[in-house]
Amino acid sequence: MIHQGEITAPLLDVRNLRTEFATDGGTVRAVDDASFSIMPGERIAVVGESGSGKSAMAMSILRLLVYPGRVVAGDVLLEGTNIAQLSERQLNQLRGRSVGTVFQDPMSSLDPVMRISKQMTAPIMRNLGMNYKEAHAEAVEWLRKVGIPDPERRITAFPFEMSGGMRQRVMIAMALSCRPKLLIADEPTTALDVTIQAQIVEILKKLTSEANTAMMFITHDLGLVARLADKVAVMYAGRIVEFATVEEIFAAPCHPYTQSLLRTIPSPTALNTSRLPQIPGLPPDMKKAIQGCAFRERCRAATDICAREAPALTDRGASHVAACWQPEGLGSSPIDAQPDRALRRNDGPFRDRVIVEINNLNKHFVSSSFLSRTKRNVIRAVNGVSLRVRQGETLGIVGESGCGKSTLARLLLGLEKPSSGEIFTEGLTQMVFQDPASSFNPKMRIRSIIEEPLLVKRKGDWRTRQARVEELVKLVGLDEAHLDRFPGQLSGGQLQRIAVARALALEPSVVVADEPTSALDVSVRAQIINLLADLKQELGVAFVFISHDLLTVQYISDRIAVMYLGEVVEYGPADLVFNSPSHPYTKALIDAVPIPDPAREAKRASAVLKGELPSPLSEISGCTFATRCPLATEQCRTEKPKLRQHRKSREAACHYAK
Amino acid sequence: MLAYSLKKLLQLVVTTIGVVMLVFFAMRLIPGDAAAAMAGDTLSGAALERLRDQMGLNDPLLVQFWNFVRGLLVLDFGRTLTTNLPVSDLIRSAAPITLLIAIATIILAIAIAIPLGTVAAFMAHKGHKTLDNLITGLAMIIDLMPSFWTALVFLLIFSLTLGWFPASGPISWDDPYSIVMRLALPILVLSLSQVAILARMTRTAVLEVLSEDYVRTARAMGWSELRVLFRHALKNAALPIVTVVGLSFGNLLNGTIIVEAIFTIPGVGTVLINGINSRDYQLVQVLMIFYALLFVFINFATDILYRALDPRVKF
Numbered sequence: 022m023i024h025q026g027e028i029t030a031p032l033l034d035v036r037n038l039r040t041e042f043a044t045d046g047g048t049v050r051a052v053d054d055a056s057f058s059i060m061p062g063e064r065i066a067v068v069g070e071s072g073s074g075k076s077a078m079a080m081s082i083l084r085l086l087v088y089p090g091r092v093v094a095g096d097v098l099l100e101g102t103n104i105a106q107l108s109e110r111q112l113n114q115l116r117g118r119s120v121g122t123v124f125q126d127p128m129s130s131l132d133p134v135m136r137i138s139k140q141m142t143a144p145i146m147r148n149l150g151m152n153y154k155e156a157h158a159e160a161v162e163w164l165r166k167v168g169i170p171d172p173e174r175r176i177t178a179f180p181f182e183m184s185g186g187m188r189q190r191v192m193i194a195m196a197l198s199c200r201p202k203l204l205i206a207d208e209p210t211t212a213l214d215v216t217i218q219a220q221i222v223e224i225l226k227k228l229t230s231e232a233n234t235a236m237m238f239i240t241h242d243l244g245l246v247a248r249l250a251d252k253v254a255v256m257y258a259g260r261i262v263e264f265a266t267v268e269e270i271f272a273a274p275c276h277p278y279t280q281s282l283l284r285t286i287p288s289p290t291a292l293n294t295s296r297l298p299q300i301p302g303l304p305p306d307m308k309k310a311i312q313g314c315a316f317r318e319r320c321r322a323a324t325d326i327c328a329r330e331a332p333a334l335t336d337r338g339a340s341h342v343a344a345c346w347q348p349e350g351l352g353s354s355p356i357d358a359q360p361d362r363a364l365r366r367n368d369g370p371f372r373d374r375v376i377v378e379i380n381n382l383n384k385h386f387v388s389s390s391f392l393s394r395t396k397r398n399v400i401r402a403v404n405g406v407s408l409r410v411r412q413g414e415t416l417g418i419v420g421e422s423g424c425g426k427s428t429l430a431r432l433l434l435g436l437e438k439p440s441s442g443e444i445f446t447e448g449l450t451q452m453v454f455q456d457p458a459s460s461f462n463p464k465m466r467i468r469s470i471i472e473e474p475l476l477v478k479r480k481g482d483w484r485t486r487q488a489r490v491e492e493l494v495k496l497v498g499l500d501e502a503h504l505d506r507f508p509g510q511l512s513g514g515q516l517q518r519i520a521v522a523r524a525l526a527l528e529p530s531v532v533v534a535d536e537p538t539s540a541l542d543v544s545v546r547a548q549i550i551n552l553l554a555d556l557k558q559e560l561g562v563a564f565v566f567i568s569h570d571l572l573t574v575q576y577i578s579d580r581i582a583v584m585y586l587g588e589v590v591e592y593g594p595a596d597l598v599f600n601s602p603s604h605p606y607t608k609a610l611i612d613a614v615p616i617p618d619p620a621r622e623a624k625r626a627s628a629v630l631k632g633e634l635p636s637p638l639s640e641i642s643g644c645t646f647a648t649r650c651p652l653a654t655e656q657c658r659t660e661k662p663k664l665r666q667h668r669k670s671r672e673a674a675c676h677y678a679k
Numbered sequence: 680m681l682a683y684s685l686k687k688l689l690q691l692v693v694t695t696i697g698v699v700m701l702v703f704f705a706m707r708l709i710p711g712d713a714a715a716a717m718a719g720d721t722l723s724g725a726a727l728e729r730l731r732d733q734m735g736l737n738d739p740l741l742v743q744f745w746n747f748v749r750g751l752l753v754l755d756f757g758r759t760l761t762t763n764l765p766v767s768d769l770i771r772s773a774a775p776i777t778l779l780i781a782i783a784t785i786i787l788a789i790a791i792a793i794p795l796g797t798v799a800a801f802m803a804h805k806g807h808k809t810l811d812n813l814i815t816g817l818a819m820i821i822d823l824m825p826s827f828w829t830a831l832v833f834l835l836i837f838s839l840t841l842g843w844f845p846a847s848g849p850i851s852w853d854d855p856y857s858i859v860m861r862l863a864l865p866i867l868v869l870s871l872s873q874v875a876i877l878a879r880m881t882r883t884a885v886l887e888v889l890s891e892d893y894v895r896t897a898r899a900m901g902w903s904e905l906r907v908l909f910r911h912a913l914k915n916a917a918l919p920i921v922t923v924v925g926l927s928f929g930n931l932l933n934g935t936i937i938v939e940a941i942f943t944i945p946g947v948g949t950v951l952i953n954g955i956n957s958r959d960y961q962l963v964q965v966l967m968i969f970y971a972l973l974f975v976f977i978n979f980a981t982d983i984l985y986r987a988l989d990p991r992v993k994f
Contacts, residue, residue, distance in 0.1 A: 117899065118901060129893060130893055134915055135911070
């Protein structure tokens, strides 16, 4: 029995952890009474929106919080040692050695002025007692394990000489090289493209299983949870509201927040014929003391007791706890009071009126270097793109970063001049940007922000403009009270609504939205997606929806154009493209997207697209995708495939599309 | 690195040519006649015209410019108009003193300001505001004191009242002790204002770097705070600091002129002021070029150092 007890002892045991940030507006209790444990070799996902305390919790474990954050109470036991009570010196011996860490942003997490070799060998020498030569060999070996090509040479590079994906591999190699028992990964793939994310996830999975390393990873992507986690902790407003095995979280969630989150994700297979369910309201203001359950104002199952007292975690199964007064959470009732409106889609007979026509559009950026003025570098950001947008349809444009989708948007808006080719548009084109917080003048009131395009175009007198502004703000689901506030006083979701209202002010025929939902939290994202879908239906305005989030694009779009290295490689109706892709790149992209369903994730073959996007400077004579394509033949390497119609209403640029 | 250095060297040459042209033609734009100014009331008519010929003032402007440039290239700067001494001799005796003051000031300022700024930043980062406020406040007060004022106050206290340092006297290169005693006060005065700027800049730079992700990475790898501070934070913060040191050198050159005048030190600044007072344009234009080239060269050195510290720096 004693032996068994030893075997089942948790590796990490967090008890009643409480972390606070002293801010000007008051004390934020970022982590409140969090308790959980991790068994050796177990992979735990911590899920929550920004501000839910998931990063603060991870940082608190290793005492990595910096002023003004600090751990106020609680114990963190790593194999029985209480980290909370260690001296600085003891703590430093444990960091890096027993617990490795990988952070979100690979671009800034490595020291920019230090070679990779130095950053990697120093910890190995210190922790494993190796001399420089051995440590160097060890570091090279780890770089090889995380899939860095030619590691002997790459190890001498500086971080800036590597891509984001490569840097994140280095981070992982660095974190695992001292053979920690626990790896803490804070959004390790959020900054990466979906195909690179898939590669990194595979590496994390493989290396942690090989060494039986436990992993605690933080994410907001439920698909990633399904792909990688054994257990899941769901956080809301600083508290763990549900903790269970990954199967139970997805199959039988108990907390209304978990239940709502799972329902707001667009399903990857079903033809999306109804509106996306959305969680009403916003997360609570953490600067104010929260009375009762923090989620109650957004919860339709809330009763009197929820307002009086915060629920504690109670058992809901063998290894399943949830903090909710209601035994079933929401049960089967819908998460919001909105009528379950049907989502009208434009597939079937499309409306015929073409309002944007792009013919053989090119945008080439030419740069020349100082010493060799003759040698010119040409970046083909947009290369021979032809597309059409019809009235009242949503065209989704997807592709990895660097594929030219944002340049295409800028060309559509006339912000860039095309190198060659034509764009015909009927009516006005307007824009919604990715980050609403930085796309408004912070010193202007919302009223003036929405009014501005009307003023620029000298539309109407003061009275008619004000009437229009009020009409617009209601159209996007806000009210007149918001008009006299400043951008800083609104939330990200509300600001994005204002951005939409501003874009619609001049009654454009097309609105180009460049990543309009990627700066938003999951629970707010659905609200914006629904808003765009409603507007399309009500106003007949067309949208060009640019995103790297395939599930969202597939949900909102009537047609999809897939871009790769400046070219459109596939074009067709959204559901068809998504469910039976014709181009191998489209297929690879879709395969790389984690699906929020652990059962399906387990069954999926881990066919990971190899390599990275080739340099946009390289001259490729054949198919641009041939360097990474699993099906590439000699013909692909020499002969460039044209975008051609191979099936009814579908086009692909592949020799083998049928 | 080589291509980068070559490019910066090329820029240096271009700037130098610009400086020489600017100084030469600006001097010619000043109203008045150098020969008449030199002669005062003693000469008139034909005699004055002869003097003009002698000084080359009647040559075409481009010929004058060519003669001037040729002189610079062979380090023959002509003779002063008032005392008829070779300008190169004046510079040879004055420049080492000024350079010594400038270099010693920079070294002293760096030695004081960087630890001070780093400590302030580290304390601020940890949330200990008192020491940070003290250092920042002190730097601000020092920055508000003009150097001619501190120079006079120091002179009054340390030379005249306490008598620790001589207020005047010759400077002899054979007697290092006397040089140290003679130059200590001016160097101290000049470095004070440098310390004020540098310490605040260091604090800002280090504080910013301390909240960078890679510093967190270093901490997460188990490195001690000291190692994090020196190996990662200071090395990255060095980039803006080097820039500021380079830029504030111009300020420092200004300062040497004032301080040399107050402490009666026979440096370039004193020679320059004498030249201006006696309208010795031959002398003044050479000294202007001397100061400008010194500044250009320091900037060149800054650029090279910048590239050596940060491999990301491109042209």
